Amino acid sequence: MKRILLACSSGMSTSLLVSKMKEIAKLRNLKVEIWAVGNEKVDTDMEKADVLFIGPQMRFLKKKLDKKADKLGIHIEVIDSIAYGRVDGEAVLNRALELIH
Amino acid sequence: MNKFMEFLENILLPIADKLNNNRYLTALRDGFMVSLPLIIFGSIFVVIANLPFLDKVLSEETYAVYQNALAPASESTLSIMGLFVIVGIAYKLTKYYDGEAVYGGVVALASFLILIPQTLEGVAGVIPASSLGAQGLFVGIFTAFISAELYHYFANKNFTIKMPPGVPEAVSRSFSALIPISLTLSIFLIIRIIFSFTHFETVQNFIFTVIQGPLTKLGSGLGATIFAILLIQIFWFFGLHGQVIINSVFDPIWFALNDQNLQAFQSGQELPNVITKQFVDTFLVGMGGSGMTLAVIILIFLIGRSRQTRELGRLGGPSGIFNVNEPIIFGLPIIMNPLIFIPWLLAPVIVTIITYFVMSIGLVPKPAGIIVPWTTPIGLSGFLATGNSWRGAVLQIFNLLVVMGVWWPFLKILDKSYYEKEKKQVV
Numbered sequence: 001m002k003r004i005l006l007a008c009s010s011g012m013s014t015s016l017l018v019s020k021m022k023e024i025a026k027l028r029n030l031k032v033e034i035w036a037v038g039n040e041k042v043d044t045d046m047e048k049a050d051v052l053f054i055g056p057q058m059r060f061l062k063k064k065l066d067k068k069a070d071k072l073g074i075h076i077e078v079i080d081s082i083a084y085g086r087v088d089g090e091a092v093l094n095r096a097l098e099l100i101h
Numbered sequence: 102m103n104k105f106m107e108f109l110e111n112i113l114l115p116i117a118d119k120l121n122n123n124r125y126l127t128a129l130r131d132g133f134m135v136s137l138p139l140i141i142f143g144s145i146f147v148v149i150a151n152l153p154f155l156d157k158v159l160s161e162e163t164y165a166v167y168q169n170a171l172a173p174a175s176e177s178t179l180s181i182m183g184l185f186v187i188v189g190i191a192y193k194l195t196k197y198y199d200g201e202a203v204y205g206g207v208v209a210l211a212s213f214l215i216l217i218p219q220t221l222e223g224v225a226g227v228i229p230a231s232s233l234g235a236q237g238l239f240v241g242i243f244t245a246f247i248s249a250e251l252y253h254y255f256a257n258k259n260f261t262i263k264m265p266p267g268v269p270e271a272v273s274r275s276f277s278a279l280i281p282i283s284l285t286l287s288i289f290l291i292i293r294i295i296f297s298f299t300h301f302e303t304v305q306n307f308i309f310t311v312i313q314g315p316l317t318k319l320g321s322g323l324g325a326t327i328f329a330i331l332l333i334q335i336f337w338f339f340g341l342h343g344q345v346i347i348n349s350v351f352d353p354i355w356f357a358l359n360d361q362n363l364q365a366f367q368s369g370q371e372l373p374n375v376i377t378k379q380f381v382d383t384f385l386v387g388m389g390g391s392g393m394t395l396a397v398i399i400l401i402f403l404i405g406r407s408r409q410t411r412e413l414g415r416l417g418g419p420s421g422i423f424n425v426n427e428p429i430i431f432g433l434p435i436i437m438n439p440l441i442f443i444p445w446l447l448a449p450v451i452v453t454i455i456t457y458f459v460m461s462i463g464l465v466p467k468p469a470g471i472i473v474p475w476t477t478p479i480g481l482s483g484f485l486a487t488g489n490s491w492r493g494a495v496l497q498i499f500n501l502l503v504v505m506g507v508w509w510p511f512l513k514i515l516d517k518s519y520y521e522k523e524k525k526q527v528v
Contacts, residue, residue: 008342008427009342009344009345012420012425012476013420013425013426013427013428016420016425016427016428039130039345040130040131040134055342055427056340056431057337057340057341057342057427057430057431058121058342058345059114059340059341060114060117060118060121060122060341061121061122063118063122064121064122081340081431081434081436082431082434084427084428084431085413085427085428085429085430085431085432085433085434086416086428086432087416087428087432
């Protein structure tokens with residue numbers, strides 16, 4: 001089971017992306033858990049994740065979370081803003097699988 | 102142009118980073134977040150207690166009984182939001198330091214109670230509810246910061262009573278909290294006593310007169326509001342979440358102004374402020390998200406010819422109704438798009454001025470202090486925010502048309518350039 005966490009200010013816009021990613025994961029029969037959280041919950045939820053994606057509008061979070069991600073040994077990345085604008089679940093899911101491997 | 106953009110981004114990103122990752126501002130924002138469900142609960146009951154036409158259907162007496170029965174819902178939450186914010190801030194700040202967060206929270210609460218008046222019009226043993234709401238908001242925020250810092254400082258000194266092994270953890274934890282808590286509270290008691298000798302009499306009065314009063318007065322003005330709105334728009338233009346960054350500074354002011362209106366609304370007096378939390382959330386952000394992009398989505402459906410914009414309209418439409426507009430911001434794109442820069446800054450300023458003006462002259466009621474969740478769709482949010490007035494909804498629709506007017510020529514140019522590019526690709 002691969003766990004993919006997405007974070008933005010309140011977990012609203014990232015949850016749009018999450019539902020697209022889930023659709024594609026289901027089509028491909030992938031065993032993944034994908035969820036979105038707001039700013040204030042990233043810190044605790046990232047402990048349960050294999051990879052953390054941050055919405056580009058919150059990219060200033062990365063600096064703060066880098067240290068913890070390092071300690072947990074998980075990948076952390078800001079979502080590409082074009083993929084974000086297109087709500088391109090496939091691109092983000094592919095990138096996630098790439099990072100976990 | 103690209104160089105200039107890069108230059109600006111290099112300035113803005115560190116500011117966003119500093120403001121968002123500052124531990125006090127983070128605690129402040131999270132503190133408000135903690136109190137939000139309670140505030141919204143209270144708001145719902147203010148709305149229900151003031152449903153339109155009810156005062157015409159029911160007799161005056163029945164209406165009063167009805168309102169009195171519902172009053173505790175908002176009076177125990179929305180009206181005394183300061184209390185919850187304080188606990189939330191201190192909890193989060195203590196947690197940041199890896200301390201016993203729940204103690205951090207209650208110490209801040211006790212510290213705050215030590216500082217506020219405990220008499221009302223000569224009656225002892227009474228805490229004025231107004232001190233727990235907007236009037237006490239700033240002193241509460243400062244108290245939460247300082248008490249959490251002091252508690253953290255004392256807890257880290259080895260003043261704590263260490264218990265021998267074998268004593269249950271909870272027992273030793275309660276003892277280990279005793280000394281830091283006592284020292285922290287003693288300091289606040291001393292502060293209270295010192296202030297009782299000044300002509301301010303209480304710390305709350307001091308903070309209110311010296312800081313909160315001037316700041317809220319400044320924040321209630323049109324100039325400061327336009328300044329804040331422009332900053333939010335500029336941050337968003339660079340793809341940075343403007344609200345998260347700016348609200349952590351402005352929220353205390355906007356909430357304090359909001360609460361003044363709520364108190365006036367509930368006692369049937371004239372509302373003092375146009376600018377409140379809801380002015381910004383409902384009449385600016387609440388029209389499809391920051392930058393009022395619902396107007397852009399509608400325009401796309403009206404005049405959009407290119408595949409790119411029309412697809413974006415379909416993609417961003419449903420979430421746009423609930424004021425989530427990242428697809429539009431990143432997809433149109435609005436970010437870093439020189440053509441869009443003008444309507445992006447201009448439209449919110451015009452809407453701010455219109456809304457301020459019509460509320461000032463009384464054409465549309467001022468926000469009643471009710472907190473409407475920011476995901477509430479346009480029309481309904483305007484109705485609720487103005488204390489159940491259809492005029493609030495009409496104003497939103499009017500503003501939407503204004504935004505569409507401002508955007509029209511710019512979107513047309515953008516759409517045309519996409520359309521022509523697509524045509525070339527087909528050929």
